[in-house]
Amino acid sequence: xxxxxxxxxxYTAIAGFMRLPWPLLRWLGDRLAWLWRRTDARESRxxxxxxxxAFPHLDAVEREALHQDILRATTRQLMETLRFWTRPHAQNLxxxxxxxxxxxxxxxxxxxxxxxxxxxxxxxxxxLNQWLASRGPYAFVYRVPESPVGDAFLLRARGAANxxxxxxxxxxxxxxxxxxxxxxxxxxxxxxxxKAGDGEFAPFFGVQALTMTLLSRxxxxxxxVVLFAWCERIGPGPDFALHIEPAEPAIADPDPVVxxxxxxxxxxxxxxxxxxxxxxxxxxxxLRPPGSGExxxxx
Numbered sequence: 001x002x003x004x005x006x007x008x009x010x011y012t013a014i015a016g017f018m019r020l021p022w023p024l025l026r027w028l029g030d031r032l033a034w035l036w037r038r039t040d041a042r043e044s045r046x047x048x049x050x051x052x053x054a055f056p057h058l059d060a061v062e063r064e065a066l067h068q069d070i071l072r073a074t075t076r077q078l079m080e081t082l083r084f085w086t087r088p089h090a091q092n093l094x095x096x097x098x099x100x101x102x103x104x105x106x107x108x109x110x111x112x113x114x115x116x117x118x119x120x121x122x123x124x125x126x127x128l129n130q131w132l133a134s135r136g137p138y139a140f141v142y143r144v145p146e147s148p149v150g151d152a153f154l155l156r157a158r159g160a161a162n163x164x165x166x167x168x169x170x171x172x173x174x175x176x177x178x179x180x181x182x183x184x185x186x187x188x189x190x191x192x193x194x195k196a197g198d199g200e201f202a203p204f205f206g207v208q209a210l211t212m213t214l215l216s217r218x219x220x221x222x223x224x225v226v227l228f229a230w231c232e233r234i235g236p237g238p239d240f241a242l243h244i245e246p247a248e249p250a251i252a253d254p255d256p257v258v259x260x261x262x263x264x265x266x267x268x269x270x271x272x273x274x275x276x277x278x279x280x281x282x283x284x285x286x287l288r289p290p291g292s293g294e295x296x297x298x299x
Contacts, residue, residue: 007152015086022238025083029075036071043281044071049298050280054205069276073233077277080238081126085157089130095237096131101244104227109136114180114224117187118215118247120267121279123232125189127240129158131231138185139164141172141214143192173214180222187229188215191267193284201289202261205268210287216259219252226251228266233277243270 018025036044047070051063058066084092108115117132119125119140132138142158144167145151158165166175176186193199194212201208219226226247231240250262271278288294 003148003152004156006149007156010149010153011086011156014082018083018086022083025079026076026236029079030072032078033068033071033075036075037068043074046283046298047071047074047280050282050284053207053285053297054280055275056206066275070278070280073276074279074281076233076238077124080124083238084124084126084130089134089160092127092130093134095127095240096231096242097234097237097239098241100241101227102242104244104246105135105229108225108227109185112183114183114222115185116180116215116219116224116226117185118190118226118228118251118263118266119187120191120228120230120270121189121282122230122267122270123277124238124240125231126158127231128229128242129163129187130160131242132185132187132229133160133162136185137162137164138187139166139176139179140187141166141168141176141189143168173218176214176218177222180218180224186218186224188212190215190263191284192282193286196287200256200260202257202264204264204284205271207285208289208292209264209285211260211264213256213260216251216253216256216263220254220259228270230270232273 035041044067048067051058051067055063055066105115119128129140140163142154142165145154155165166172179186190212192212193210194214196210199210199212202211203209204211215226218224227244228247229242229244231242233239234241247266248262250258251266253259253262283298286296286298288296
């Protein structure tokens, strides 16, 4: 069976399941979080290790409480995302109860400026994708799954008018460069660990983290406006607040270390609003600075 056919069948099955009432889906998400903790699943272990690294000042009780909140927020985010992927965008956008800083985006577009959206793994970034599409054409970079079925599923789930999905591979930089030089909009998730040699180390919650230089290089060379954007969960609905804020000018500094330091500082500032809504189940600190003598902290 072709990957596209399998992906369509999977999408159809998920769409049917997501017709369940949201309170029931939220309950199922919470039960999944409980199961992760009970079985010490990979997500639970990674989140706990990240908390040890990023929040060393918390005592054991505080850390365990935050760990529980993170897993619950992560599984709810999963349910929300599957729901957003399989429902009309107009219905999803009705979940945005508050809009903050939207004028920054609209003013840049009205002035003909190209825009880079830095969208951390915080809250629900899939809802942000759909809001951007409602404002006009834009492109976003995504990491290609190893499974052809997974890739076909994402292309179907995220595909819609005004959205161009750019694979994070060799030609990606040229596509993004052209999009920005033509006055377009590009969205990048800036807190994914790049391959060794494709980034610079900078502090993230006090720990050196290999950080992509792509966003900063594009900002420096195109003069694009850089805005941080995120959809923050504010209620059980699901209910969200959209936030857009300007990035610090240093994010486009020609010195890559200065630039990625500013980038990480921006992501950290957003995350500290509600640490449970950040994707702590991701192995952010796998690669260590050369010559540091540090080992992969997840081993």
